[in-house]
Amino acid sequence: MNYLRNATLAFWAAALPLAACAQAPALSTFPVGAATVTVSALTTNLNTVWELVWGPDNFIWMTERYGRISRVDPATGQVQALLTLPDVTPTGESGLLGLALHPQFATSPYVYVVYNYTAAGALKEKLVRYTYSAAAGTLTAPLVLLGGIDAATSHSGSRLLVLADGTLLMTTGDAQQQPQAQNTASLNGKILRLNLDGSIPASNPIPGSPVYTFGHRNPQGLVQLPDGSLYSSEHGPNNDDEINKIEAGRNYGWPTVEGYCNLPAEATFCAANNVREPLTTWTPTIAPAGLVYYNHPAIPAWRGSLLLALLKNASLLQLPLAAGGQSILPSTGYLTTFGRLRAICVSPQGKVYIGTSNRDGRGAPATTDDRILVLENRAYVPTATRPAAALAFDIFPNPAHRQATVQLPVATSRLTVRDLAGRAVRELQPDGTLSAVLDLSGLRAGTYLVHAESAAGRATRKLVVE
Template identity: 35%
Template sequence: MAALAAGSLVLAAGCSPGDGSGSAAGVGGTPSASGSSPAAARPSASPSASPALPPVKGSVKVVSTLTEGLESPWGLAELPGGDLLVSSRDKGTITRIDAKTGRKTLLGAVPGVSPAGEGGLLGIAVSPTYGADHMVYAYFTTESDNRIARMQYDENGTTPGRLLGAPDTILRGIPKGSIHNGGRIAFGPDHMLYAGTGETGDDGLAQDRKSLAGKILRMTPDGQPLHGNPEADSVVYSYGHRNVQGLAWDGQKQLWASEFGQDTRDELNRIVPGGNYGWPEAEGKAGKKGFIDPVAQWKTSEASPSGIAFVKGSIWMAGLRGKRLWRIPLSGRGDGEPLAAPQPFLEGKYGRLRTVLAAGGDKLWLVTSNTDTRGTPKPGDDRILVLAVR
């Protein structure tokens, strides 16, 4: 492992202004990245099974472009039938994407969204009981805070743009800022809702256990604290985070989170309940008592990580400033150790990469992020790509 540490975990994903530079990051229904897929669509691996190890060196093939012409896409979630929902950070809208044709149908705008800086309509997720309730969850920035709300999606509606019901806010009061708003939400294998938040540029909030900023949160689908949280009356699950924008579970139902560093190191963390991940006292592998070091780290110029997903035994991590897709193969032992050094793909080919989502088997959906005011859009941006990975 010494050779591994020396050889490749010293990659770093840093913070560039506006990349959430300084952030990113249960248990849940389906291993996924942004909005987790419904449990019925993705059977979870048995935690007692001995999973086949992924190859030390992986591969990525771009199978197709599912759709293009998206504006500031951020969150991605899969419906039970396989179609996708994508959020627009700056427009505050949710659009349905036909998984076969790429056809776009506007569901509507989320009331109360106030886009500015890195804030706006961010992560989305589909209820684990969607077949019964047709609920879509969203994390978004308002004039006063970041909050999480759920809306009923009327799939039988006939008026595009008016297919979402009024939002029911389940959690409010998450601090907001022009930067570091976090924003990723996902249902875990336990069917509870998890959210990654940012410290808004106010470093002290990450270590303040009473603040919802700079945390990973765990709550019921109604937004309430629940049994198994570090504190019974709090939704705070882990703390000491700078800006968590990636959440995913592996085959052992272990939660992982990606996080923006500041000037030195971006991080991939293995999350344990009540864990303190060090910010602002530690950035990257600091070896300081009381703080949990990341499993992998990158230079901030090589990552600025947003979404992550678990596919074929590896964590796949989208890089904004790094403009590449990282593969981190896991040992499968449940000890948080990588099997080999992180491996980059697609470097610079599609610009900034925002979100990844497991698509079943060896497939992965990848969302670009070049229309978010920090990228250089090319014809067709932004787009959703279909990848075959191993």
């Protein structure tokens, strides 16, 4: 069993012509701590970007609500259209929504998408798996893993997320059928958990059911941290947008509870129904959408924070997590001049990619909208190009919990994690990749040494596991 997962994060920029690697013109800049973040446009003239996922092929995978699935080259901005869904129904807030990739994409090139369609005159939602051909540039062989879910022109969710345990989460909205959020026999107003073949995990809270959590109104952001913690962003009615810490089997209150359990009737319901209160709420509402975790050294002041894309408030919000991740520290807003923001992902180089949603019927699109914006600290120089020892490497986060990333300057023949007694506890041959993810699950808290070996020599870094 390999305890170190190859992340296959090769530095594509080194192989591209200089013209292709030239930096795009800056649209704006803003300070984040001591760093200056530059905003540029990767690509333009899109139509309601709904999802952005950084793929193991080092491309950005994108969905647009009208039904197109594409790969976007992060070096050139070139959009490679793979498929426009033939049966998508893009009406109101419905259409093509979330996307996820199989974690063993090289050998299992499966792409998961969730979208709305029409069946017998009724709007529905389904989760479909496609097979990707890199040679042909196509998505074929659609397999419906879950279908027939009630939908509406609003409140359909739906974000997808593959967890570290190899299962798939899918958020669903209440489809304007509010009581169904509390009905565990219904798939609306839920976070669902499936195996990657569509079967139901034996460890789900309700045997034989895909329901993982319930009592949701319209969750549209979902992220897992390296320590396994799960967080979701959720739209409230005219009050109480939420960030929730997701825990298996918990009830999140809707429609009886809006935000905290702070009214007498809500407190009674919460006590009797295992309700998990949100970490934070917003009234007036801000329309929270895509959610990621940022912990890269490129922008140090953002490390240990959730980054949240906002639709109504048209900005990017930094939500620092307190130690233990059980509360959120005071937030800071950025990126306030580009309209509605919905999709967000982070590259292994610490760049943040954000998709605008100004053509969704509620925005005021500029002539080049919709766009994918790039947020980066252009002064940051990664270890791989610093004038340092040939095999100097970085580990982040450090201290770490369940995972840490090793960023290597050159191809490395072996990585070994040893305890302070010198015993090897993890080993891997990285097969020429420049980055690898250390799976730290099962290790006791303490200090370890990570050894890297290559033709250039050997190097060792200390790693603290919490």
